[in-house]
Amino acid sequence: MLRKQPPPTPAQPPPPGGSVSTVLRVLDVRNLTLLAVLAALVAVGGFTEPDQFLSTDNLTLVLTQSSVIGVVTVGMTFVITSGGIDLSVGAIVALSTVWATTVATQEYGAGGILFCAVAVGVGCGLVNGLLIAYGRMVPFIATLAMLASARGLALLISDGKTQVVDSKTVLELGYEESYILGVPPLVLIFAGVTVLGWLLLKRTTFGRRTVAVGGNAEAARLAGIDVRRHxxxxxxxxxxCCGIAAFMLIVMTGSGQNTNGNLYELDAIAAAIIGGTLLSGGRGTITGSVLGVLIFTTITNIFALNNLQSDAQQIAKGAIIVAAVLVQRRPSGTTET
Structure with missing residues (x-):
């Protein structure tokens, strides 16, 4: 005897506010917090120096200044997400700018300068990676050694002098005539690197493996990931990223110096951390890192416009780092945006 089938359950309506909660999940509470901090800083800058801070030229300057350290921070975010650290990024930028602006390199024009800057950056990254992945050196020690070596080599090549760029093709990238729809080329490069970094971390197997290695390297190895190669x-x-940033810095300053990239490693690490990237690894966010860069650059700009001392600026940055970390603390996960 056939049993009578129960009537189908009517479809339940979506919970109220469901679309809002979905949007909040996409944006991430951390990023919303950073956006609020950035908006507050813009309000402070507009209140203290409305004529200068809110001008188009100044806002363009803030974005341009954010571009170089922003590209470095994108690379740093990947490294920290995997549970590593890179203290040599500033020194690599300096070495790349010096090597790419020698007389011999400039003879090959803009293409030669770009190629040399990227090649030096990738070469230094290769040395770091081999020492850490296959030499089993602690990332802190390996990259600290690279920091000292790269700075020393940059000083040796430049002899402590500023190397001026003669290539008009390179210098023209910094002129207003080269802006695309009013946006400087350096900002467009930064935007492109950010989008590619977000896609790589969020939408690819490479990004998922990066999070897995940072969360538990042994479990990642047992799951079939070649941890050392990754x-x-x-x-x-x-x-x-350091090589690209070096070329951008050459465009901005029109020169190469062994002092370039000073303290970039600290700024990049700080921007990534306040953005929500977990220092112990296993969680990373490109969006948050970029917001962290914009916050620090905006602080620097506000203090400069108001003629405030640099020591107060550093105190403010330190306070924001501590406050951002405390506000954003929550059980760690593996979500990256």
Whole structure:
């Protein structure tokens, strides 16, 4: 005897506010917090120096200044997400700018300068990756050694002098005539690197493996991930970002100096951390890192416009780092946006 089938359950309406909660999940509470901090800083800048801070020229300057350290921070975010650290990024940028602006390199024009800057960055990243992944050196020690070596080599090549760029093709990238729809080329490069970094971390197997290695390297190895090779790739990526940033810095300053990139490593690490990237690894966010860069650059700009001392600026940055970390603390996960 056939049993009578129960009537189908009517479809339940979506919970109220469901679309809002979905949007919040996409944006991430951390990023919303950073956006609020950035908006507050813009309000402070507009209140203290409305004529200067809110001008188009100044806002363009803030974005341009954010571009170089922003590209470095994208690479740093990947490294930290994997549970590593790279203290050599500033020194690699300096070495790349010096090597790419020698007389011999400039003879090959803009293409030669770009190629040399990227090649030096990737080469340094390769050395870091080999020492860490296959030499089993602690990332802190390996990259600290690279920091000292790269700074020393940059000083040796430049002899402590500023190397001026003669290539008009390179210098023209910094002129207003080269802006695309009013946007400087350097900002467009930064935007492109950010989008590619977000896609790589969020939408690819490479990004998922990066999070897995940072969360639990042994479990990742047992799952079939070649952890050592992946770490090598990550430091190559960081070196690539340093090379790109070096070329951008050459465009901005029109020169190469052994003092370039000073304290970039600290700014990049701080921006990534306040953006929500977990220092112990296993969680990373490109969006948050970029917002962290914009926050620090905006602080610097506000203090400069108001003629405030640099020591107060550093105190403000330190306070924001502590406050951002405390506000954003929550059980760690593996979500990256």
């Amino acid at each position: 770490r090598l790739y990550l430091y190559l990526l960081s070196g690539l």
